[in-house]
Amino acid sequence: MDFLYTYIVLAEIYVLLGLSTNLLVGIVGIFSVSQAAVFGVGAYVVAHLMMAADPLSFIPSLVIAAACCVALNILVTLPSLRVSGDYFVVTSFGIQLLATAVFINWTAGTGGANGLPGIPPPDVFGLSIETTQQYVMLCTAASALGCLAFWLIMRAPFGRLLRAIREDETAVAAAGKNVLRAKVSAAALAGAFAGTAGGLYATFLSFIDPFSFDLDASILLLTMIVVGGARTLAGSIVGPFLLLALPQVLTLVDIPTTIAAAARQLIYGLLLIAFMLFRPQGLAGERL
Amino acid sequence: MNAYMQVSGLDHRFGGLHALQDCSFTIEHGRITCLVGPNGAGKTTIFNVITGFLQPDEGSVAFRDRRLDGLRPQAIVHAGIARTFQNLRLFADLTALDNVMIGIAGQFGEEPIGAIFRPLHTARAQKRRRHEALGTLDHVGLADRAHDVVRNLSYGEQKLLTVARVLATGAELLLLDEPASGLSTGALDAVMALLRRLQGDGKTLLVVEHNTRVVQQIADEVLFLHQGHLMAQGTPERIISDPALAEIYFGGAL
Numbered sequence: 001m002d003f004l005y006t007y008i009v010l011a012e013i014y015v016l017l018g019l020s021t022n023l024l025v026g027i028v029g030i031f032s033v034s035q036a037a038v039f040g041v042g043a044y045v046v047a048h049l050m051m052a053a054d055p056l057s058f059i060p061s062l063v064i065a066a067a068c069c070v071a072l073n074i075l076v077t078l079p080s081l082r083v084s085g086d087y088f089v090v091t092s093f094g095i096q097l098l099a100t101a102v103f104i105n106w107t108a109g110t111g112g113a114n115g116l117p118g119i120p121p122p123d124v125f126g127l128s129i130e131t132t133q134q135y136v137m138l139c140t141a142a143s144a145l146g147c148l149a150f151w152l153i154m155r156a157p158f159g160r161l162l163r164a165i166r167e168d169e170t171a172v173a174a175a176g177k178n179v180l181r182a183k184v185s186a187a188a189l190a191g192a193f194a195g196t197a198g199g200l201y202a203t204f205l206s207f208i209d210p211f212s213f214d215l216d217a218s219i220l221l222l223t224m225i226v227v228g229g230a231r232t233l234a235g236s237i238v239g240p241f242l243l244l245a246l247p248q249v250l251t252l253v254d255i256p257t258t259i260a261a262a263a264r265q266l267i268y269g270l271l272l273i274a275f276m277l278f279r280p281q282g283l284a285g286e287r288l
Numbered sequence: 289m290n291a292y293m294q295v296s297g298l299d300h301r302f303g304g305l306h307a308l309q310d311c312s313f314t315i316e317h318g319r320i321t322c323l324v325g326p327n328g329a330g331k332t333t334i335f336n337v338i339t340g341f342l343q344p345d346e347g348s349v350a351f352r353d354r355r356l357d358g359l360r361p362q363a364i365v366h367a368g369i370a371r372t373f374q375n376l377r378l379f380a381d382l383t384a385l386d387n388v389m390i391g392i393a394g395q396f397g398e399e400p401i402g403a404i405f406r407p408l409h410t411a412r413a414q415k416r417r418r419h420e421a422l423g424t425l426d427h428v429g430l431a432d433r434a435h436d437v438v439r440n441l442s443y444g445e446q447k448l449l450t451v452a453r454v455l456a457t458g459a460e461l462l463l464l465d466e467p468a469s470g471l472s473t474g475a476l477d478a479v480m481a482l483l484r485r486l487q488g489d490g491k492t493l494l495v496v497e498h499n500t501r502v503v504q505q506i507a508d509e510v511l512f513l514h515q516g517h518l519m520a521q522g523t524p525e526r527i528i529s530d531p532a533l534a535e536i537y538f539g540g541a542l
Contacts, residue, residue, distance in 0.1 A: 149404045156403030156410045157395040157417075164379045164390050171377035174339065175391045176365030176457050181399070189400050286381075 229285020
């Protein structure tokens with residue numbers, strides 16, 4: 001049963017990341033391949049605050065981590081205001097590589113490649129979350145709030161504005177709207193989602209290392225959006241649940257553990273290509 | 289009392305191309321002014337300068353005694369001037385209604401905090417705005433296409449929709465870039481009737497137009513632009529009957 005709960009917790013954390021990526025990539029059209037870096041910063045910040053000599057409790061740590069990620073995501077998205085489309089992908093790619101390099105080499109801050117063990121479990125308003133079952137409730141609540149926020153935004157004028165920006169920024173400016181402010185707001189929100197996901201992830205696993213936040217992770221997030229479906233709430237939920245089920249399914253197939261990870265990457269890559277070619281709208285989304 | 293809009297000494301270069309050269313003219317309130325001239329005369333460049341998409345190298349634009357040059361496009365819309373584009377620039381994946389609603393100024397829930405934390409207020413405000421936008425669509429004759437996605441609209445309907453979108457901004461001076469080009473006779477009549485209606489509503493129009501028949505029928509005043517310079521300003525009859533201008537317009541002179 002714990003096996004299933006673990007899957008649900010991870011999938012729900014990835015739903016938050018899916019919302020973050022979908023907001024930027026699907027809705028505003030800022031093709032970011034560095035969302036895992038922001039996710040990582042959220043995880044490391046929460047880990048540090050909760051493991052400090054004078055530790056903070058979970059909720060304040062999460063709030064601070066989310067705030068850091070809001071600032072960081074605005075910063076890394078800013079180049080998209082100057083360079084558009086394909087060029088931003090290259091910039092974003094560079095940001096992801098830079099973040100991975102910092103995560104691996106800044107041993108004093110991140111524990112380097114060995115990772116950061118011993119992150120305490122979260123406490124929510126005095127209640128300590130220790131069993132996996134309690135985690136399921138915490139993550140369900142967090143991802144439900146994330147989904148609610150996403151849904152509210154998409155039906156509000158803000159959502160319409162973001163969709164219009166993806167189609168034609170010049171026309172949005174000609175309609176009297178502030179494109180810069182809308183993009184910064186979207187980046188901030190995506191940062192808050194990613195930071196929250198990072199905090200939940202760090203405390204759930206109690207151990208984090210740079211390889212959870214590398215380029216592969218960013219591409220996994222994009223694959224989730226492509227497979228699940230761009231621009232829709234349903235797509236942001238379906239993608240993570242489906243793709244994270246894949247490793248579990250692979251454990252049922254009799255392949256040596258040494259090639260299991262490689263096989264997983266291979267299947268993710270094939271799925272990404274197949275969906276882009278044959279079903280760009282994903283299972284429950286719109287054409288990217 | 290100064291002119292409603294005063295454009296003075298505009299100069300703009302694109303590298304070696306002198307797109308606007310000491311271009312000056314005035315626009316009177318409540319009139320339809322047509323901007324004519326051969327291709328490359330600088331008509332669209334004037335639109336871009338007035339609406340803040342291009343900064344002039346020299347010269348100024350004053351609207352109701354307020355300097356506009358140096359302002360960003362969205363500030364110029366708020367000052368009361370909105371434009372359409374020759375290539376329409378509609379949001380093709382959105383519905384006609386959503387295209388119009390993008391134009392409406394000062395909507396609640398246009399930023400995430402309001403949208404997330406005051407959803408009911410956002411929804412109520414949206415309902416009023418939707419009503420407003422439907423009225424605008426009705427005004428241009430597109431009420432029955434409100435919920436259709438733009439890419440399914442005919443070219444003529446899309447042209448009308450661009451006008452609806454600038455109307456939604458509440459601007460009083462509308463800059464329309466070739467609203468009648470490429471239209472069938474029926475659609476052309478619909479656009480001309482609409483421009484007359486807008487004038488009746490108290491709007492002031494500056495219209496880039498190539499079709500001399502359209503210019504004769506709708507213009508109160510014509511600005512003739514050639515090589516980035518204002519050659520003549522006057523009634524349509526006077527401009528169209530001027531042989532020197534006709535020579536420039538229909539070719540020959542360089």
